[in-house]
Amino acid sequence: MPATDITQLSNEEASFLNPYLPESAQTQTQPSITAHKSPSLPFVTLTYACSLDGMIALAPGVRTPLSGPQTKSMTHYLRLKHDAILVGAGTAVADAPSLNCRYPGAGLGEQPRPVVVDPSRRWVVEGSAVARLAAASKGKEPWVVSCGGDGVGAVKVVSVQGISKGGMEWEEIFRALKAEGVDSVMIEGGATVINALLARPHLVDSVIVTIAPTWLGQGGLAASPAGVEDGGQRVNAASLRETSWKQFGADAVLCGKPTA
Numbered sequence: 125m126p127a128t129d130i131t132q133l134s135n136e137e138a139s140f141l142n143p144y145l146p147e148s149a150q151t152q153t154q155p156s157i158t159a160h161k162s163p164s165l166p167f168v169t170l171t172y173a174c175s176l177d178g179m180i181a182l183a184p185g186v187r188t189p190l191s192g193p194q195t196k197s198m199t200h201y202l203r204l205k206h207d208a209i210l211v212g213a214g215t216a217v218a219d220a221p222s223l224n225c226r227y228p229g230a231g232l233g234e235q236p237r238p239v240v241v242d243p244s245r246r247w248v249v250e251g252s253a254v255a256r257l258a259a260a261s262k263g264k265e266p267w268v269v270s271c272g273g274d275g276v277g278a279v280k281v282v283s284v285q286g287i288s289k290g291g292m293e294w295e296e297i298f299r300a301l302k303a304e305g306v307d308s309v310m311i312e313g314g315a316t317v318i319n320a321l322l323a324r325p326h327l328v329d330s331v332i333v334t335i336a337p338t339w340l341g342q343g344g345l346a347a348s349p350a351g352v353e354d355g356g357q358r359v360n361a362a363s364l365r366e367t368s369w370k371q372f373g374a375d376a377v378l379c380g381k382p383t384a
Contacts, residue, residue, distance in 0.1 A: 129193065130200045130226045137194075138201065140370045144330040144379045145169070145205045146308035165298045167308040170321050171202060172347055173334035173375075179344030180315055185218045186345075190336040194373035200227040202332065203236050206310040208267075208301065213242035215314035222253045223312075224263030237306065238266040239282075241297065241317065245270055249279050267304075269297055294320065294327055315345050322362045323349035325382030331364055335376045 133141075146167040173190040174180050181188040191199065203209055203225040211221060223238035238254045240247050249255050249266060257263035269282045284293065284300045301309060311317060311328075321328055333347075349361040364380030371377075 131197050132228045133201050166302045166306050168328050169330045170311045170328050171332040172313055172318055174347050175336055175338050175340040177339045178346050179340035180347045181345040182340055184345050187219050191334050192373045192375050195334045195375045200225050204230055206236050206308045207306045208237040208239045208309045210239040210309050210311050212314050212317040213247045216240045216247040220253050222257055224257050232261050235264045237264050241269045243271050318347050319349050326384040328382045331380050333378045337374050
């Protein structure tokens with residue numbers, strides 16, 4: 125997508141989002157709605173786009189654009205306000221995302237750090253969109269979060285012993301990133317990552333969801349945490365409080381704070 129397609133948000137749009145962003149992104153006149161949970165963890169924003177039936181893709185591994193022009197610009201504004209963007213290896217492989225910020229005026233110093241959680245080391249960094257942008261000084265070098273081992277060329281590996289091919293210990297991942305100087309992380313997907321963190325609200329500071337005016341239909345890939353039972357009865361798996369809604373073009377944007 126050409127850089128000119130990313131436009132500056134209006135003051136009203138930015139003011140709507142800012143209370144849900146890391147403290148470093150706040151203005152003096154806009155106190156944060158979100159109270160950060162722990163000094164040993166980064167501020168975590170979970171953000172994704174979904175359809176009216178809660179789907180984020182037509183099928184696993186199928187790239188499914190949902191955001192309109194205004195919410196694409198919003199995404200790049202959010203990237204500007206975080207130290208890092210994190211995705212899982214499945215998203216890095218299937219979508220080949222750029223994981224940089226094309227918001228107007230954003231230079232190399234304002235770029236977020238691309239982080240790919242890849243316990244199996246299946247994402248090929250060399251030749252990826254992320255690597256090409258870093259080589260052109262349009263983004264930062266990516267980091268790979270894995271369970272040990274050497275980096276690939278100049279790519280840094282953040283080693284977390286609590287993750288394996290069978291699962292990910294998200295608190296340990298976030299602690300490791302914080303120890304590397306990452307104070308805020310924007311989570312962009314994919315479904316495995318989103319659903320895992322929706323089920324761990326104590327690790328997430330804010331949720332920002334774009335809802336596109338379309339249905340993807342049955343068989344799509346849903347943003348939905350695992351079911352929860354209490355006393356043998358199904359109960360709500362996750363919820364938000366202190367919510368706000370705003371229209372961005374044809375899309376609706378929901379911001380909220382997870383109920384831990």
